[in-house]
Amino acid sequence: MKRFRLSRYLSVVKKEIIQLKRDKPSLRIALLMPILLLVLFGYAVNTDVDHIATTVWDQSQTSESRELIRNFVNTEYFEVISYANSYREIEQMIDDGRADVAIVIPPDYANKRDNDQPVSVQMLINGSDPNIARTAAANAQLIVQSKAFSIQETRLEKQGLGELELPLELRTRVLFNPNMKSIVFNIPGLIGLIMQNVTMILTAFSLVREKERGTMEQLIVTPIRPLELMLGKITPYVFIGFASFCVVLSLGTYWFGVPLKGSLWLLVCLSVLFLISTLTLGIFISTIAKTQLQAMQMAFAFILPSVLLSGFMFPRDTMPVVIQWLGGIVPLTYFLEILRGIFLKGVGLDALWKDTLGMLSFFVLIISVAILRFRKRIE
Structure with missing residues (x-):
């Protein structure tokens, strides 16, 4: 069995970068769509009721x-x-x-x-x-x-009875979000949701595009191993996704005024792990789909359940146990806990290690299944 070789991996990375340069609409989507979605949803998704x-x-x-x-x-x-x-x-x-x-x-x-x-x-x-x-x-x-x-x-x-004194008094103190503004809770979740959707859709077309353009045959005759091909195709999108993440993170903190209470470096590191996980999920979809239309349909078929099961819209604790288990196979579930933990609570890795392990396990599982599904032959 051939070992992983850096030269073959870098050749796939180089090939994918060349394709990305030629596919300028995809680059625009990757960089501009997260900004548009965050601004749109940041103002639209507001559960505060007043006036x-x-x-x-x-x-x-x-x-x-x-x-x-x-x-x-x-x-x-x-x-x-x-x-x-x-x-x-x-x-x-x-x-x-x-x-x-x-x-x-x-x-x-x-x-x-x-x-x-x-x-x-x-x-x-x-x-x-x-x-x-x-x-x-x-x-x-x-x-x-x-x-x-x-x-x-x-x-x-x-009646001259003096002031009324109540026998019982309740004093409340709200932690992490004292003003209870929904935007402080929603913006971190929106960052995770938008990054998942954009990055997954980009890579969902990756292998399917090779099939439709007829370049899969060229890959088949090369000595490139499945793992080298998968990682090579993911790598350029990691940098694109990270650039998009930095933009929406800055927009969320400076434009919407959501304070980052925890470690920025911890957030960056765990965000890269999340991006790799969602990009790998896109590659997995790409190994199943026969056409780009099928890849798009599969991606959107995953997006809606991830919104419902991850805790973005509804608290997971109120869901049935079986539904909570299903939410456990969605990487966004873990990343939302990480985002809100670092943004709102300012906690560190000692409180987030379970969610980090969950994302890492998801990545290993999906990349393994994607490699097993990929066959260097024309079906």
Whole structure:
């Protein structure tokens, strides 16, 4: 059995670089597409809900009712866009999508408040978007509770009973992302997702392109071994992918203002390992596909499950155990933990070694299977 030879490997690298120089559209995709996707998704993927379109039917029309409305607006979760005069107007606003929330203040609101009587304020919420509905309901409840507490405290002061002291107090401290901004959580994940998709698609066409152009026969008659061919084809894309990664990393930290709390060098090293893993996956797809169209279809067939199973959109802990196991064969799963660990928590390799080992195992497995599938013969 022939050994791995550096000269044969470098010849494949040289050949692939020449092809890349001739294939300028692929170079543009590799360098410009990650920037475009990060900017697009960075602004579009935002789970923070605020300025919810709100209509108000204030039947009381008193200073007390207007004060309550200001309490809602001051939180910036609610934005009053109109004032209604009937339930029919409210329903019409919600039906046609102009408003997601309606606040109905009864006509006896001020009277009952002044007479120390309980009073109810109604809120109608459009539940077609559960995220908006949950945010509106939770924040409205907090606003009303805070207002009720303030009213009760005023009543006690009038009666000379002093300030109201609660028997139980909760003090919270949010770690890593104290302002709980979704962009701080999303941008590291987007960097991993974009790099996976772009690099995998580029190499998925690699061997298939050789078949379609008829140059596979030339490779067959050479003494190049499968491992040398695979690594030789991956190497140029590693540098292209790394350049793209540096660009989107700079964009994420400086343009979107996501702080990098951990080691930059550790992030760079583990990112190279991730790029090699996804490039190898593209090569594996290339050994299966017969045409570039098939390679594209297989690549996209992997991309969607990787988004769902990796924890990019949904927490993996809430998934069934079998689905979590399936997510374990996706390299993005491990890289997302690495990205968020280094970006948000500032942890080191001592906390990320399991994810690093997972990516390394994936690379070894996929490159081995790809070598076994590749045959230096025309099928």
